[in-house]
Amino acid sequence: MTHHAMKMYDYHVWANKELFHRLSELGNDVYHQTVQSVFPSISKVVSHMSIVDQLWFHIISGINMTEALEIEKVESDTKSIEEIIKMFNESTNQYREYLNNQVDLDKILILDTPWAGRRETSISEMLMHISTHGVYHRGNITAMLRQNGYSSVTTDLTSYWYSDQ
Incomplete structure (x- = not known):
């Protein structure tokens, strides 16, 4: 049976694709529009x-957080929605390739954050964090779209359950 954390990561990928498809329909002007x-x-x-x-991919694959933070300082907000979709697809492929290589999702790693210190956590907990982080920010995007008079899409977990993902 698939690990629950992997199911949640799959949901995260599905929900991003649903939202990105909607953003593609609205176009780059809406995507880059200034919002309060x-x-x-x-x-x-x-x-x-x-x-x-x-x-988080870097951390899961063994790079400490301080080094990972240095790697991921490149802003991508000037890219088009099409370029972002390509980036997310590449990221998804990286995750799946790594995670499908018999990685123990319950393996404990030491997470050492510059702002909160050290703690033990598992790869599965990190995948859950990635999923919930995405839920939070997809909610931000939905609110921003509605604020500007556009509809969004449903990306609830139950919608994923009943989709043809």
Whole structure:
């Protein structure tokens, strides 16, 4: 049976694809439009999501957080939605390739954050964090779209359960 954390990561990928498809329909003007919100544009939120997904991939694959933070400083908010979709697809492929190589998802790693210190955590907990982080920011994007008069898409977990993913 597939590990619950992998199911949640698969949900994360599905939900991003659903939202990115909607953003593609709306176009790059909406994607880069300035908004009064938690982030100044949808592209800034998506850039943040991309950076964080890559940061956690580095950590899961054995790079310490301080080094991973240095690697992932490249902002991607100036890219088009098509370029971002390509980046997320590449990131997903990296994750799946790594995780499908018989990685023990319950393996304990030492997470050493510059702001909170050291703690033990498992790869599965990190995957859960990636998934919940995505949920939070997809919610930001939905609110930003609605604030500007556009509809979003449903990316609830139950929608994923009943989809043809």
